[in-house]
Amino acid sequence: MNKPLGVLVGIVVIAGALNTAGAWYTGTKIEDVLKTSIQEANKELASQLQGTTTHGTIELVSLDRHLYSSTAHYRVNLQDDSAGPDAQPVELLFVDNIEHGPLPWSRIKTFKWMPVMATSNYALEKTPFTEKWFAAAKDQSPLKGQVTLGYNRSVDGHMELLPLEATIDENSNVSFSGLTMDGQTDAEGKNLKAKGYMDHLILQAATPGQPPVRVELNGLTLASDLTKSAYGFYLGQNILELSEGQLTFGERQSVAKIKNFEYAGSASANGSLMSGRLSYTVGDITLDDKPVGSAQMVMTASSLDIPAMQSLLQIYQTKFQPQADGTMPVAQLTPAEQAQMQADVEKLLAAKPQLALEKLTLKTTNGESQFNVAVSLAQPTSFEQPPVEVTKQMLTSLDAKLQLSKPMIADLSAVQAQLAGQTDPQTIEKMASTNSEMAGVMAVQTGLAKVDGNNILASLNYAAGEVDFNGQNMTLEDFINVMVTRFGAGPDRL
Structure with missing residues (x-):
């Protein structure tokens, strides 16, 4: 054997020995890591589902360890309380082929040679509950993925929902292109990045005696x-982006279509105060291939006290959560809960929150309409004051x-007639034309x-107890009297 070849063989032997030692070490640790991860996952699941009627748990059913790999089986149980007390929980079973680190073969063959603790290759298993899902995916596991766990407990994951074609019943069917998701998170899941893509989803359904409905979504990015x-x-x-959405409905099977829809949401915190922004954009709307227009809406909020909002949300979830039949419960707040709600509201207002509909725009072929409103709030000295005084102190500006x-009203009236x-x-x-002119006449007549x-x-502007309504200046009391006179027929209607 020549010297270079001998050196190469030596390196391979040493690398193989190190990988075997690493795999043995990982294999002895994998059960503890799985149990810890499942505990954290259950805690996070409970936190994210809090306030909903759904509950879920994940459990490790079995673990079969080998030198270079292990096989784990998991059970996921989901229960929806709104389905009624007799409803059975949804049970999903997963099988997981776990490749031990530091160099799992699935990573080596894709030239990913950074040492990791393990690579998990999971897939949904066929059960009586999921067999129709398997059949729609041509008897393949319709849900599968890979998760790589680093030695610093960072996670890099990839998930796939496979394409499927399924007949739901004699009047309904679905066509799904599949969806892919990639995500990364650090230890304890403090920082999370994810992205996903779906090419298309088509759902066709018909109810006896009713016109069929067809929903089509194309080019979804998350x-x-x-x-x-x-x-x-x-x-x-x-961020959510949809290239095109289409709805076919009604006796005439009208086709409403939107293009270039985008939702963007952001939130940040400065200490205990949160700020956020929501934006919705529809680039193009058509009805039966005739242009309707485009739309945009932007909402913002700032200086929202987080602990106060969480406390109010907790009371709402406890007392006002919808029941299984969809009705709202008739709940009585205890004196302690009433006091807590008042304290939370006062704390929210003390932070001087600001809320705004920064932009609401609808543009059609012949016109464009816009609306915006901004409100600033503050804590009044007392809620026991007369309502007008409370309003003056609480509403600092509007x-x-x-x-x-x-012309936009005329365009939309034409769509309505169609x-x-x-x-x-x-x-x-x-x-x-009539509807457009009537809108102007009614606006002037009502003042x-x-x-x-x-x-x-x-236009309406309010600050420091003074109102500017369409260029007319008046006190808040006078403004309230004007509105009551026009729409309430007198003070006795208050």
Whole structure:
């Protein structure tokens, strides 16, 4: 044997020995790691499902250890209380082929040579409950994935929902392209990143005596970048994008279609105060291939006291959680709960929260309408004061503006007539024009707005007890009296 070849063989032998030693060590530790991970997963599951009617648990059923790998079986139980007391829990079984580190073969063959503790290859198992799901996925496991656990307990995961074609009943069927998800998290799950993609989902359903309905979603992208806060929930960014959505409905089988839908949500915290932003955008809306328009909405909030919100949420979940039949319970708050709610509300207001609908825009072929409103709140000296005094102290400022386009109203009226089955172009145009003009007339007659050209305009500004309503200045008391007179027919209606 020549010297270079001997050196190479020596390296391979040493690497193999080290990998065997590492695999043996990992194999002795894997059960403790699994039990710890499952305990943490159950704790997190309980936290995320708190306040809902669903409960879930994960358990390790068995673990068969070998030198280079282990085989684990898990059971996932899900129970929905709203399904009634006789409903059986959903039970899912998973099999997991765990490759011991430091160099699992599945990573070596993909040129990932960084040492890791283990690589898990899991898959849903066939049971009487899941056999139809398996059949729809051509008898393959419809849910599978891989999770790599680093020695620092970081996790790198990949999950797949396989494509499926299924007939739900004689009138309903579903076509699903499959979905992939990738995610990474550090030890204890404090930082989480995830992304996913689905090509299409088509659901067709028909109820006897009713027109069929078809829902189609194309090009769905999901992404999250989150950090767990000191209060137990995640803050950060979430994004959902949909290339196209389509709904076919009604006797005429009208087709409503949206394109380029985007949802973006973000939240952050500064100490015990939280801020957030939600944005919804629809790039294009059509009905039966005729343009309707586009829309955008942006909402923001800041200086929200987190402990106070969590306390109020806890009371709501305890006392006002919907019952199994969907009805709201008739719950009486105890004196202690009433006192706690008042203290929480006062704490929320003491943080001087600010809430805003920054933008609500609807644009059609011939017009564009906009609305925005911003509110700032504060804690009143006492809630025992007259309502007007409480309002003056609690509402520190309000600013709202509305621009309603009459041509946009006409465009939407034409769409409404089309949905109602009207097909005559002249009739549709006349109805649209009438509705547009009537909106302007009613706005002026009620005194809520004024007409400027093709726009209906309204504005409301409040600060320090003074109101500016469409350019008219008055006190808050006078403004309330004006509204009561116009819509309540007198003070006796208060």
